[in-house]
Amino acid sequence: MRPAPDLSLYLVTDRELCLGRSMESVVMESVRGGVSCVQLREKFLTTRAFIDSARALKKRLVLLGIPLIVNDRVDVALAAEADGVHLGQGDMPYPDARRLLGPEAVIGLSVESMDQAREADGWDVDYLGVSPVFATPTKTDTHAPWGLDGLRRLRELSGHRLIAIGGVDPSNAAGILEAGADGLAVVSAVCSAADPEAAARCLRGIVDRHRSERTRG
Numbered sequence: 001m002r003p004a005p006d007l008s009l010y011l012v013t014d015r016e017l018c019l020g021r022s023m024e025s026v027v028m029e030s031v032r033g034g035v036s037c038v039q040l041r042e043k044f045l046t047t048r049a050f051i052d053s054a055r056a057l058k059k060r061l062v063l064l065g066i067p068l069i070v071n072d073r074v075d076v077a078l079a080a081e082a083d084g085v086h087l088g089q090g091d092m093p094y095p096d097a098r099r100l101l102g103p104e105a106v107i108g109l110s111v112e113s114m115d116q117a118r119e120a121d122g123w124d125v126d127y128l129g130v131s132p133v134f135a136t137p138t139k140t141d142t143h144a145p146w147g148l149d150g151l152r153r154l155r156e157l158s159g160h161r162l163i164a165i166g167g168v169d170p171s172n173a174a175g176i177l178e179a180g181a182d183g184l185a186v187v188s189a190v191c192s193a194a195d196p197e198a199a200a201r202c203l204r205g206i207v208d209r210h211r212s213e214r215t216r217g
Contacts (some may be wrong), residue, residue, distance in 0.1 A: 033200025085103020
């Protein structure tokens with residue numbers, strides 16, 4: 001049985017949101033602040049450049065015990081020996097990705113509706129990316145936002161770990177966790193922060209306080 005990675009504070013990269021800084025430097029600052037998992041999302045790089053970027057990031061993150069997940073591209077994940085892949089609904093079907101990547105890979109799946117979540121219920125996915133929880137300018141090709149009520153309903157339905165993404169920031173993070181999310185996936189809240197390390201540390205504190213309160217309760 002593969003070990004369960006810590007997905008409690010999950011950074012999804014976006015070069016365009018890094019305010020002119022290198023994506024790699026933003027990632028490393030965020031890890032110092034408490035990010036526990038990194039997803040490399042590259043929509044505009046060539047395949048070769050995507051692989052090179054993934055390999056370079058993997059080399060740095062593996063020393064810190066931080067999993068690297070590749071967005072969408074099973075081929076890039078394989079070539080870079082990443083820890084896993086995150087699949088959207090239009091990407092390779094989960095059963096095929098699992099067959100290619102093997103039993104030890106971390107595979108997450110975005111779900112934008114209850115029907116998609118029900119389909120995933122019979123699959124051995126490591127987590128569901130609940131997308132989007134709130135409307136967000138970083139991703140416009142999605143269904144209507146889940147909202148906190150939708151997240152609560154999904155928590156009742158699904159036995160998978162739920163990672164919330166879409167408009168997640170310090171103002172709503174605690175409410176998202178209270179509604180049933182197991183982790184927070186952030187993009188602009190860290191990538192576009194003036195101080196990515198401090199932004200990640202703030203979110204890490206919210207996650208840790210929620211864990212502590214749940215343990216005491």
